[in-house]
Structure formats: structure tokens, C-alpha cells
Amino acid sequence: MPTHHPITTIGLKLDELEAILAGRRPIALAKDAQQAVKRSHAYLRDRLKKSDAPIYGVNTGFGSLADKSIPKNKLAELQRNLVMSHACGSGEPVPAEIVRAMLVLKVQNMAFGHSAVAPATVARYIDMYNNDVLPVVYERGSLGASGDLAPLAHLALPLLGLGEVIVDGKRMKSAAALKKFGWEPLELGPKEGLALLNGTQFMNAYAALLVLKATRLAQLADVIGAISLDAFDGRIEPFHASVHAVRPHPGQAVVAAHFRELLKGSTLIARAKTHVQDPYSFRCIPQVHGASRDAIAYVERVVERELEAVTDNPTVFDDEDLIVSAGNFHGQPLALALDFLSIALAEIGSISERRTYKLIGGQRGLPAYLVAEPGINSGFMIPQYTAASLVSANKQRCMPNSVDTIDSSNGQEDHVSMGAAAAIKTWHVAYDVERILAIELFNAAQALDFRGADKTSPRLASLHAALRERVPFVKNDVVMHGLMEEALAFVRELPVM
DSSP states (O other): OOOOOEEESSSSOOHHHHHHTTTTOEEEHHHHHHHHHEEEEEHHHHHHHHHOOOOTTTTTTTTTTOOOOOOOOHHHHHHHHHHHHHHOOOOEOOOOOHHHHHHHHHHHHHHHHHHHHHHHHHHHHHHHHHHTTTTOOEEEOOHHHHHHSSHHHHHHEEEEEGGGGTTTTTTEEEEHHHHHHHHOOOOOOHHHHHHHHHHHHHHHHHHHHHHHHHHHHHHHHHHHHHHHHHHHHTSSSOOOOOHHHHHOHHHHHHHHHHHHTTTTTOOOHHHSOOSSSOHHHHHHHHHHHHEEEHHHHHHHHHHHHHHTOOOOSSEEEEEEEEEOOOOOTTOHHHHHHHHHHHHHHHHHHHHHHHHHHHTBOOOOTOBBTTOOOOOTTTTTTHHHHHHHHHHHHHHTTTGGGGOOOOOOOGBBBOOOOOOHHHHHHHHHHHOOOHHHHHHHHHHHHHHHHHHHHGSHHHHHHHHHHHHOOOOOOOOOOOOOHHHHHHHHHHHHOOOOO
16 A cells, blocks of 8 residues: 555645646645644634624625624535535636645645635545546636635535536536445534635646656756757857856856766867857857746746645634634736746746757758758748747747736725636646647757767766667658657656756
8 A cells, every 4th residue: 555645734735736736646645744634624613603703605695795793504605605606617627636635635725724714624635645536627717816716616626515526537517426335414603615715726736747847848848959059059168167256146157067967978079170169059058048047947836835824714723712804815926927927938948949940941061951852841830930920829828927906805905916827828838838849859859960969978878778669760741640649748757857
């Protein structure tokens, strides 16, 4: 049996979340979290017995209905109605890996002991994650302000036996899934519906997985860029350590060092050049890739803080006899970071496409469009078109979502972050950058064959040989789509060097 990963009152680190999701490790509340959940839940129950004083979302309405008092015999109905009425998602279902991350992050949020939910409610989410019972959650509906209300409502519906889930790849009614596992629908107690719906778990699930993917893409961009540099007969001098010591941005120095290591032993990079300079898409790789790495590092810090944050509302402090209605659910920190991440990733794709463009231009002894008989063969002319179309789409996506806001809840929620929209667009940017890099590798490997793949560094020659086992050298025109898709699959599986 796999070891359960403990969810504690300290919070998760990004590498812990990655290990849980990648290894599909089951989770369980650690003892400190069990005690914190029980304490918080008991505190709210006791307080409601002692006092009828209004507590937002517990014995009042929600949003602009916060002044409406709710009688005690209607408190359970209030929470159930909240979940049902807020399940207003639209569009496509989100990917399964996002839903898994949402479940883990929602459990973690409740495990801090500031949400006053029943232990049984946390346990049911844990059971759902551990048995891979994935609620159907839709892309659109969150404004990223009062948390991710609509997506988290869809995440919560199966607790009540409502909505739909995916089990073993099959979509089914939640009621049928509960019956399959022998689970009874839950009756939510005071505040529980609000605790389930408030929070940034939709935005942060995307943000966390995007940071992991972005880190990988940044590293792959170096590897693929190094092959392009050698294939283009580029110069190594712009990667000299002294250049980057006098402009001390950390990412820039890391990229330059990475290139020096990747190209160690290459006779192509070491040979005398007839040209004095390379185009910016080669010469300025450390500055461009490095800036994106620095941006990714910033976003990672924001995500790490959010993984250690309580983001529902009201916040219960049982040790202070205090319940505070505030705004930790507001997604502005994530919205700004996700907008920044989309730009950083788009730039990795943009400069990659420019290198592809240079490789097919018939310069420096390479044949036009990287085929021996250009004219009768179009060769690699159109893969660059595809890369250019992906780059253009990413440029259009990178309008910041976080600068937008639209009033909701009759003006009570009069500034929203649009962080969920930022998350979704950044997800698409990341996956298109992966395609752009795969197209660059497809071109760079072809160009390197004209130079002699055995003349590059041992590390890059090994990578080239591995690609050639799946994507052959193109002698004459063929249907390129299948080869491009195979290159993409290769990039997705490629160990980071």
C-alpha cells in the first residue's frame, strides 16, 4: 500500500504538491490538522448555541444579502442552497489534473483549522481524491474575487449527491458514484457551504501546475535553443560568464551557464566564425530566457505563499474567540502573477519561433527551408507558419486579465481580480509554447544534420540521436503533421538536461 502524504497545519510546498499529484499518492490529515479541524468546528457550534449575533454566511445571507438574518432551523438549508445556487459553471470541463489539485488544495485549506467545517466534510474530499472520484468542474464562471465560487461549487456538489463526477474515465451522476463507493450524501452544517465555495483553489491549482510546467519549458528552451545555436553556426562569446557578471540578473547568468554546459565539447561552436555577430534571437538568449526564468521564480514564490494560506471567509480564530469576515479570498496576488507568467512564457515561444525562422532562411551554408532541393521541395517552410500562428495567438492572449473588473452581487463585490481567466489563458499559452519549442527542435535537428550531428557536443548529439529514432531526417517533401506531433511527444517526454 502506498504511504499517505500527511496534510498538516503548516501548508504544502510546491514540490510536495508535485509529488502527491505525479505519484498519485493518497493523502490523509496529520494529527495536528485533525485536531485543528475538530477544534474549529466545535468552537463555531458552541458559539452559535451561546449567541444569535450575526456572523456573515453562517446565520446571514450572502453577498449583498448579508443583512438578511437566517433562523436557526434554516441554517442547514442555507448552506445547501448556497452550493446549489452557485454551481453556475460554463464552458469546457477543466483537465483532470486540475481537479485533483483542487481537491488537495481544498483539503489543505480546511486543514489549517480556520474554516469550522465538520471533520466528515474534510474526510469526504480526502476519500474522493484517494479514490480518484473527480467532480466535473467547468472552466468559466469565476471572477476570482469571492474565491472561485462557481468552480468550487461544482467541486462541492458531489458531497451532496448532486452534480457529476468522473470515475475510471467515465462521467456519471454523483448519486451513482456515491452508491458505488457506499458513501451517503452529507448534510452541511453552519458555514460549511461557504467554506467550500470561498477560496482560491481553482486559480491556485492552475497556478501551481503552471509554475511546474513553466520551469520545465524554460529548461527545455535552453536545450533546444542550444541545438539551434550550434546548427546556425552561432557564437559562444555572448554566453561568457563575465558578460553576465556585469549585469547581475540571476536568470541571465543561469541560462548562460546552462548553454556553456550544454555545448561543452562541440567542435561546431568552437570553430572559427566568419560572422562577427549573431541575430538577437541567438545572441540575446541569456537575457530573454533569463528574464522569463526570473519571472517564473517570482510567480513560484507567490504560489508557495498561497499554498500556505487560508483563503476562505469568514476566518475562524478559535484561540482568540474571534470570527472575522475579510477578503483573503480575493485573487489579486494570483491574478497579477498569472498575467506575468503568461507574458514570460509567451516570450520563450516568441524568441523560439524567431530562431526557427532564421534556420530556414538559407543562411550560413544551410539550404533554404532545410532541404537539399528547395523549389521542388518546400521542406520546412510551413512548420514556421504554424509556429508563427501560435506565437500570434499567445500575444493576443497576453492582455492582462487583472486590469479588468466588473461589479457583481449588486455592487457588494465591486472589485474582482479575474484571476481565473488569467489562469485559463496562461494554461493555453503554456501548451502552445510547448508546441512552438517542438517545432524549433524539429527544424534544429534537420539543420544540425547538414552540419554533422557528430560535431555538436556529446549531450546534444545524444539528444539528436534519440529524436532521430522517432523523427527521421526529411529528404523530400512528406506529410509534416505526423512528424511534428511526434516531435511534440518527444519534447513532452524529454528529461530535462
